[in-house]
Structure formats: structure tokens, C-alpha cells
Amino acid sequence: MSSHGDPIPMTSSACGPLSGVAEVPGDKSISHRSLILGAMAVGETTITGLLEGQDVLDTGKAMQAFGAEVINHGGGSWSVHGVGVGGFAEPDQVIDCGNSGTGVRLIMGAMATSPISVTFTGDASLNGRPMARVTDPLALFGCQAVGRAGGRLPMTLVGAADPVPVRYTVPVPSAQVKSAVLLAGLNAPGETVVIEEEATRDHTERMLAGFGAEISTEVTDEGRVITLKGQPELKPQHIDVPRDPSSAAFPVCAALIVPGSDVLVPNIGLNPTRAGLFTTLREMGADLVYENEREEGGEPVADLRARFSPDLKGIEVPAERAASMIDEYPVLSVVASFASGETHMPGVKELRVKESDRIDAMAVGLRAAGVTVEDGPDWWTVTGLGHGHVTGGVTCASHLDHRIAMSFLVMGMATQKPMSVDDGGPIATSFPIFEALMGGLGADIQRGG
Template identity: 85%
Template sequence: MSGHGTPIPMTSHASTGLNGTADVPGDKSISHRSLILGAMSVGETRITGLLEGEDVLDTGRAMRAFGAEVTDHGGGEWSVHGVGVGGFAEPENVIDCGNSGTGVRLIMGSMATSPITATFTGDASLNGRPMGRVTDPLALFGTQAVGRKQGRLPMTLVGAADPVPVRYVVPVPSAQVKSAVLLAGLNAPGKTVVIEKEATRDHTERMLAGFGAEITVEETDEGRVITLTGQPELKPQTIIVPRDPSSAAFPVCAAVITPGSDVLVPNIGLNPTRAGLFFTLQDMGADLTFENMREESGEPVADLRARFSPDLKGIEVPAERAASMIDEYPVLSVVASFAEGKTHMPGVKELRVKESDRIDAMAKGLRLNGVTVDEGDDWWTVHGLGHGNVPGGETCASQLDHRIAMSFMVMGMAANAPVSIDDGQPIATSFPIFEPLMAALGARVERT
């Protein structure tokens, strides 16, 4: 929803221990792509475990606007009757993508090579984010974009009537940009090639192959070269959405820093392009174990157990790991506050252009609560105080950012004094059951 309602201040208090099973929502990235590729297929795609947060629901509404039949059967069960590649109808109204940068960029890519026009908007946060990084490569196909100053929403896209395939080198690691170009390439004749110098989450490539597209991935001296043959007939699929590792990050990190905790997160997606946080936590000394390793719908899955880890150590997080955990740095910075010594996080410039400037937002909140933070354009360092030494006690600005809001709620579960946020409403965009799930584990998060 583009309108932002009355703020919901929240306060998180120290817990005596988090215990139990955390059934976190389905993976947001896979949920978006399931709806979009289902809409671009011919026939009925069935989806189990879809994340029913506002971001994904907005994508479902967008697919309906383009002519697909999207049905909610209840309990995370959805179906999509697609219209085929190049079959999108022109929407009658503006497409509202709410808070979702992933949603708007992937949807733009999916319609960019169809001869239709669509106008996109979002909430205050999304309308402040740059879209040039995706509209620039889409222009190579022949797509036209007209938006506000600096390429911001609201924006109108005129799809290419006679698209041409492109060869595009992604300038900075971005799964959103890569995916938008690949989705646009579906309705372009010939071969569209995307080259990324650093690997990013590969759900789009995996799912395109699953839907029957001709796609190859090669590791070369140039980087990771992805070649897609355009104008396929995508075949509908049955998709089981794994649990979202980005959502799992919050109960996992809370368990690691909260005394007496033992939390199991079942069916968590462990795609290697997404699991960087868990390996980083293990490097810091966190007690994490992976149980029942398996594969579902082409994605590696496991049950993850996280226990309280009192002897966490600050580390140098490898820069090459950034793309696999870019959304998890806010909550990692909270864990780093409870570690002994410095945790340095380089190669994270992407955090400056998320739902908020996440480095700035977290640094300000951590400093308010007694933690020293240094920062640069593409790096930051948290000076950990060790278990039992994080003061807390202050109110942080969530900046209309769900991950900032949840990260400070995690901090309050182990700090010496409660930690508050000015607005918890954005949490619903990705983790609508955050409050009851954390309460069931033993957390005390109150709306104030």
C-alpha cells in the first residue's frame, strides 16, 4: 500500500530465554518470482507456502492487473493462471508496489518487452529509491521510462514494441537488476546475456530453468555469464516455497544473543547465494547446526537450530560474502554489538540504497544505545561490548524499513534496558507474524 498509516511505536524487553520452533514465513524472493513466472506461463501454477506479507501481495495484485488469474486458496496455498510470455494486458490503473523494491523492479522487467504501458508508484520509502539502475538496462531492449527527478517513482514504462536481445554487464552486484533484465529477455528474440562480476542470489535462474526456459550459466574470466534464449513457452509448475532465510535471521540472531535460548527454524532455504549470514555467525562462534539437509523445488533446505552463544567474537566479514547476506547486515550489526571486539563489514555500498540508508539508520540507533560504530561509503565497523554489556534504553527511528525495525527489537531482547522503535508498522511488509512468533518463543515485544 502506498499510504503509510498511523505509526506503531514498539518496545522490546530483555528475555529470560527464547525456546521452541519458529515457523517463519515463506521466502520473499521466491514468492515474488513464483507469482511473476506463474503469470508468464501458460496454464496453472500451484504455490504452497507463499509469503503473505504486503510486498508479495502487492506483486500478486500487479499480476492480476496484467491479466493473470491469481487466487488465494487460504493457508499459503495460491494458484496463478498465466497468460504466457508476451501476453500481459495493459493495466487499467496505476500499479502500486507499496514498499517493495524487489517487486517493482521485477515487475518492470516482466512487462518491459511487451507493447503495453504501465505506471508504477509505491509508499514514501519506495518512491524515494532510484530506479535508473533497472530502467537503464531495460532501455537497451527499447523500453521507455519517464519518472520523477533522478529516476524516482511514480514512473511510467512504455514497453518495447519490437524488443531486441541485449548483452549487459551488471555494474554493481544486484539480483534485482539481473532478474529484471532476464525477465525482459523472455520476450525478446534471440539470446539475452547478463554478466555479473560477483554472484548474487540465483533464484531467478533456477526458477526460469524449472519453468522450462532455455538458460545456461557459465563461470568465465569475465564473471558469471547467464545466457537466456527468448520467447519460450513457459510451463506451469508446482512450487513449494522454502522458509525465508532473511526472516529466519531475526529469531536466529535473537537466540544467539539471548541467554537460555534454543530455537529451531524448520524448512529454511539454504541457497548458497542467500546463506552468508549463517556462515558469518558460525565464524563469530555462534552455536548453529543444520539438520535434515534436503532439496525442495530445486532449492537446498534444512532445519536450523540456534542456541545462546555467550562467547561471540568480532570478525572481518569477507567482502565477497556481502551479496549473499545483504539484507541481513542490520541484524548482524546487532549481534556484533554483543560480541567481543570489532566486526568490520566491507563491500556493503548496496545498503545505502535499500528501503533506507541501512548503514546510517543502524549506526544512529546503535550509538544511541551505547555501541560505537564507524562507517564509510561502503563499509562499517561495530565495536562489540560483549555479552551483558550493551546498555540499550533508547528509542530508534525505523526509517520506514522493516529490517531496521526488527533488528532493534532483537537488540532489546538481550540489552540491559528495553529498546524501542518509533514505528513498527513496516514489519508487515515482509514478516507479518513477527510479533506473535517471537512472543511464542518467549520474547516480550509490546506496542507502546
């Protein structure tokens, strides 16, 4: 069942060539951080191109609950009147983060070093996801957490009245955990240090620097060492949010597997900690090119042109690339189904604890559609059937996971028989215009059982 009402079954059928310009929404990661850092700055931060999916809207509501003034001016233009580092007020109500693991974990970090108590909850999917990976390092600052068994929501955090800086090595590559610790370190005295053995998306570091925080990154024998000086006065910014590469993945991958397709996706953020999917697709033989490469707001940006690629080959995806494309493995597995040979994807245990167990969810659906999939605790292998040979014709469970739903709908655009998902409602959390955008390119997606 959708987190926002009754289930919305959807079916995707084989279609003619996809063509046109795919104006995908703003980057979700940057949108979340824009609202949170804007709320922690002193003065008015203005934002254009904000992703107005439910996940980000929930973060905006949370910042209002903490005392910031968050105003929607229409057309993706927003402003945030911040309360300053350490200025969060105690919310009157429970903070509902809906489906967003990013939202809840970043907000937990932002409030962990303020002397306030906050209760967090979410939808059924979010309330089943473990939070200890964030609350454990936040406890080092002096923050206390009480939740359900297994460190699950609903959960109450009592922020540290007298926080201390920490030095923390992230045990598993996770931009969410790293970012939560850095946001907590903003209101701790002295220097907070985060060490990650594998680089993850660095939007938080880039944006903290942009807001005036004193932050540095050094690569040492320990890994990537990020040092943040606490208790700065963050300066308000104007942020033009680039388009989301994770959302761009869907029209791009669809174009690669639908005969005759030629799709342009403009203004995509190509931060090297996010662009692993596009590198992987090119290694598989995808006709994917970058046009008009440039830099906007400290982030590399380009226009992506994706064309039908009938001779895709399976590859070994380097494990060290996983952090830069962790959200894109579901739709990559769809492309791999239309390639020749095996695509092996190691180092992906993070997929087991996303909105759903994404390895299991995709493996079950792909097998039902006629594709061979093997999987283990932190790896999976898809044996592709080549273009035109994937049967389809099944209904797959989305498990309240937007990326699972969209991936199977992309698959149905090139299978012999239509592909259905039991509930496409969660798509609205990250890509509310998905159906309209794909339909405008020529896709055939229908609602109904």
C-alpha cells in the same frame, strides 16, 4: 509514519530464554518470482507456502492487473492462471508496489518487452529509491521510462514494441537488476546475456529453468555469464516455497544473544547465494547447526538450531560475501554489538539504497544504545561490548524499513534497558507474524508509545 496507516511504536525488553520452534514465513524472493513467472506461463501454476506479506500481495495484485488470474485458496495456497510470455495486458490503473523494491523492479523487467504502458508508484520509502539502475538496462531492449528527478517513482514505462536482445554487465552486484534484465529477455528474440562479476542470489535462474526456459550459466574471466534464449513457452509449475532465510535471521540472531536460548527454525532455504549470514555467524563462534539437510524443489533446505552463544568474536566479513547476505547486515550488526572486538563489514554500498540507508539507520541507533560504530560509503565497523554490556534504552527511527525495525527489537531482547522503534508497521511487508512468533518463543515486545 507507516505506509499502511498511523505509526505503530513498539518496545522490546530483556526476556528469559527463547525456546521452541520458529515457523517463519515463506521466502520472499521465491514468492515474488512464483507469482510473476506463474503469470508468464501458459496454464495454472500452483503455489504452497507463499509469503503473504504486503510486498508479495502487492505483486499478486499487479499480476492480476496484467491479466493473470491470481487466486488465494487460503493457508498459503495460491494458484496463478498465466497469460504466457508476451501476453500481458495493459493495466487500467497505476501499479502500486507499496514498500517493495524487489516487486517493482522485477515487474518492470517482466513488462519491459511488451508493447504496453504502465505507471508505477509506491509508499514514501519506495518513491525515494532510485530506479535508473533497472530502467537503464531495460532501455537497451527499447523500453522507455519517464519519472521524477533522479529516476524515482512515480514512473511510467513504455514497453518495447520490437524488443532486441541485450548483453549486459551488471555494474553493482544486484539480484534485482539481474533478474529484471532476464525477465525482460523472456520476450525478446535471440539470446539475452547477463554478466555479473560477483554472484548474487540465483532464484530467478533456477526458477526460469524450472518453468522450462532455456538458460545456462558459465563462469568465465568476465564473471558469471548467464545466457537466456528468448520467447519460450513457460510451462506451469507446482512450487513449494521454502522458508525465508532473511526472516529466519531474526529468531536465529535473537537466540544467539539471549541467555539460555534454544530455538529450532525448520525448513529454511539454504541456497548458497542466500546463506552468507549463517556462515558468518558460525565464524563468529555462534552455536548454530544445520539438521536434516535435504533438497526441495531444486533448493537446498535444512532445519536450523540456534543456541545462546556468550563468547561471540568480532570478525572481518569477506566483501565477496555481501551479495549473499545483503539484507541481513542490520541484524548482524546487532549480534556484533554483543560480540567481543570489531566486526568489519566491507563491500556493502548496496545498503545505502535499500528501503532506507541501512548503514546510517543502524549506526545512529547502535551509537545511541552505547555501541561504537564507524562507517564509510561502502563499509562499516561495529565494536562489540560483549554479552551483558550493551546499554540500550533508546527509541530508534525505523525509516519505514521493516528490517531496521525488527533488528532493533531483537536488540532489545538482550540490552540492559528496553529498545523502542518509532514505527513497527512496516514489519508487515515481509514478516507479518513477527510479533506473534517471537512472543511465542518468549520475547517481550509491546505496542504503544
